[in-house]
Amino acid sequence: MQHITLRGKVHIDNTGVKNEIPVIVTEYGPLQPLVDYFLAHIQDRSVAWMTKTAQAVGLLIDYMAANHDCFDDPRELFETFNQRLYTGTVGYDGNDPSGLYWNGRNPAVVRVLVNCVTGFSDWMAGEQGTKPLNPWREATRSEEMLAWAVWHHKRDRAFLIHTWDRESASLAMTHACNALLKRTPMIDHEPVKRFPAERINDLLFKGFIVPGKQKSPRLEERLNLRDILITLLMHFGGLRMSETFHLYMHDVVPDPINADCALVRIYHPSLGTAPPDWLDARGKPTRCNRLTYLNGKYALRPRNEYAVTDQLFAGWKGNALDSEDHCIYVNWFPQWPGELFWKLWVLYMAQRTQLECDHPFAFVTKEGKPYAIDSYERQHRRAVERIGLQVAKTMGTSPHGHRHAYGQALADAGIDQIFIKKAMHLKTLDSHVVYTEPDRAKLVRALEAVAEQEKTPVLKQYVATEKS
Numbered sequence: 001m002q003h004i005t006l007r008g009k010v011h012i013d014n015t016g017v018k019n020e021i022p023v024i025v026t027e028y029g030p031l032q033p034l035v036d037y038f039l040a041h042i043q044d045r046s047v048a049w050m051t052k053t054a055q056a057v058g059l060l061i062d063y064m065a066a067n068h069d070c071f072d073d074p075r076e077l078f079e080t081f082n083q084r085l086y087t088g089t090v091g092y093d094g095n096d097p098s099g100l101y102w103n104g105r106n107p108a109v110v111r112v113l114v115n116c117v118t119g120f121s122d123w124m125a126g127e128q129g130t131k132p133l134n135p136w137r138e139a140t141r142s143e144e145m146l147a148w149a150v151w152h153h154k155r156d157r158a159f160l161i162h163t164w165d166r167e168s169a170s171l172a173m174t175h176a177c178n179a180l181l182k183r184t185p186m187i188d189h190e191p192v193k194r195f196p197a198e199r200i201n202d203l204l205f206k207g208f209i210v211p212g213k214q215k216s217p218r219l220e221e222r223l224n225l226r227d228i229l230i231t232l233l234m235h236f237g238g239l240r241m242s243e244t245f246h247l248y249m250h251d252v253v254p255d256p257i258n259a260d261c262a263l264v265r266i267y268h269p270s271l272g273t274a275p276p277d278w279l280d281a282r283g284k285p286t287r288c289n290r291l292t293y294l295n296g297k298y299a300l301r302p303r304n305e306y307a308v309t310d311q312l313f314a315g316w317k318g319n320a321l322d323s324e325d326h327c328i329y330v331n332w333f334p335q336w337p338g339e340l341f342w343k344l345w346v347l348y349m350a351q352r353t354q355l356e357c358d359h360p361f362a363f364v365t366k367e368g369k370p371y372a373i374d375s376y377e378r379q380h381r382r383a384v385e386r387i388g389l390q391v392a393k394t395m396g397t398s399p400h401g402h403r404h405a406y407g408q409a410l411a412d413a414g415i416d417q418i419f420i421k422k423a424m425h426l427k428t429l430d431s432h433v434v435y436t437e438p439d440r441a442k443l444v445r446a447l448e449a450v451a452e453q454e455k456t457p458v459l460k461q462y463v464a465t466e467k468s
Contacts, residue, residue, distance in 0.1 A: 003024050003025060003026045003031075003058050003061055003062060004024075004025050005022050005023065005024050005025070005054050005055070005058055006022070006023050006025055007020055007021075007022060007023070007307050008020070008021060008022070008023035008030070008035075010023075010035065010039065012039065019038075019039060019042055020301075020305070020306075020307070021035065021038040021039070021042070021050055022038070022050050022051050022053075022054035023035060023054075024054055024057060024058050024061070026061070031057070031061070033124055034053075034054065034057055034120065037053075037120055037123050037124070038050050038053075040123070046304060046315070046316070047304065047305060047306070047307065047308060047313070048308060048315060049116075051307075051308055052112060052113075052116055053116040053119070053120060055113070055116075056112075056113040056114070056116035056117045056120075057116070057117060057120055059081075059085070059102075059113065060081060060117055062100060063081045063084065063100065064077065064081075066098040066099060066100055067080075067098060078117075082110070082114055084100075084102060085102075085104075085105050085109075085110045085113060085114070086104055086105065086107070086110055087104050088102045088103045088104035088105075089101060089102040090102070090103075193393070193394055193395055193396030193397075193401060193404070194396045194401050194402075194404040194405035194407075194408050195235060195396045195397060195401035195402050195404075195405045196389075196396060196397075197405060197409070199387060199389065200235055200405075202387040203231065203383055203384065203387055204228050204231060204232070205223065205228075206386065206387050207382075207383030207384060207386045207387045208223060208224040208227045208228045208231070208379070208383045209222060209223060209224060209383075209386070210222060210223065210224055219347070220347040220348075220350070220351065223344075224379065224383075225344050225347055225348040225351065226348060226363050226364075226371065227376060227379045227380065227383070228344060229341060229344055229345060229348060229363070230244045230363060230376060231380070231399075231402060232337050232340065232341050232344075233247075233264065233330060233341075234399065234402035234403055234406070235337075235402035235403075235405055235406060236332055236333060236334070236337035236338070236341075236406065237264065237330035237331065237332055237337075237338075237406070238330075238331065238333075238403055238406035238407065238410075238423060238424050238425075239266065239330065239403065240317065240400075240403055241373065241376070241377075241399045241400065241403075242314045242315040242316065242317075242373065243266050243314075243316070243317075243319075243328075244266075244363070245303060245314035245361070245363065245370075245371065245373060245376075246266055246267065246269050246302075246303060246304075246314055246316065246361075247264070247266060247361070247362040247363065248267070248275060248360040248361060248362055249349065249352065249360060249361075249362045250275040250277070250360065251264065251265050251266065251267065251327075251362070252264050252265075252342075252345055252362070254342065255338070258335070258338075258339075260339045260342060261332065261335060261338035261339050261341075261342055262330075262338050262339075262341045262342035262345055263329070263330075264329070264330035264341070265323075265325075265327040265328070265329055265330070266327060266328050266330065267290060267325070267326060267327040268290070268316070268321065268326040268327065269290060269291075269302035269303055269304045269305075269314075269316050270289060270290055270291035270302040270304075270305070271289050271290070271291070271326040272289060272290045272325065272326045272327055273289065273290070273325040273326065273327070274286070274287075274288050274289060274290050274292065274293030275293070275360065278293055278296065278297045289326075290302060293360075294360075298358060298359050298360070300312075300359060302316075303361075303370070304316040311370075311372040311374075312370055312372070313373070314373060318427065319425040319426075319427070320421075320422075320425050320426060320427045321425075322425070328425045331422075331423040333406065333409060333410060333413075333423065352364060355367070355368035356368045357369075363376075376399070377399060380398075380399050384397050403424075406424070407420065407424060410423060410424075
């Protein structure tokens, strides 16, 4: 009973609102419990989470279908399913009688998949306590299998715990769930490499060029202003790459503190306050959030609500917001890139106004369409290679290396941890560690400096001993 996963548009009432979610389809139709699960979490979970959950549940369904005659106990089924995620399903002879032909996965990936299945299983167990699986029609074969597993889960918490005590259940569930998963080897925050600081100017002004236009006397014709602006926001403003793609053309203004510097705000994709250029029937600005604004004025959705494979998709990680308007401020470090950004922004906006754009997003293609993340990644790769560097995450030359460069620059300057957390819009104080952890070269230099200080007294003592 193999399945396929599609993007489905779900109507839950008679309004024009549609929810787009991943839908698992078997030969019996959509897997309704998973649809209900996603709709129950449509407001608080991301599209990426739904996609990963659909993948995990789909794997479980396929595994149960291929091995339904092997288990009488759901705990054994779940534990063996977990093992096969690690080991794969192909024997040493290259055969797989189940027909699954899975490759083994690393512990970090398995942990995510099992947690997704656990969350869905817990939710179903809770739902089954108040209503049958599906009161409107007969359950499909896949739903029957899931209901069977969840019924046992609910009866004796067979998958995770062995107690009905609600207060201790949560703690016991955590311990038992972890016991089922292989331990990922401890890594002491090995730092992700940052983009080399000595090459950032080369990248900006020699990498992001317009081929064939290098002899033009006009800077805006020689340089790829759009990609330079995005890179400035990451390298000197600390933004994640995906965050820059939520920027509207309205979101950059001169800084009241320094009129030569850009004040950049990145708003929450749906909750952020909308620009005042959508007028109502009386000609007054419509006060609303960005979800309503995009839908009402442009028939679009926030970019984080599109499928991951859609060109409009741009993720949004839970940031600590700076304002009741649901936005974060870009904190330039040092300050001169903010002044450079403003000068280039003015030139870029002049280019953008010449295009027909039916959306508010700042960064666009030559046709005026919203710029896509994978398109920027290709341009970044070409720019890096153009200045003679190799593109690799481990070398810091991927786009994410710029945010790490920002975090390391703050740490190197001796900025207090609480200010680093604020500048990078992190929710917890220890979240900055991955961005500011010293690399091996710094560690070696620190050890050498201490050793040099210790060496002189030791030598003096040795000389004094020899003389005596």
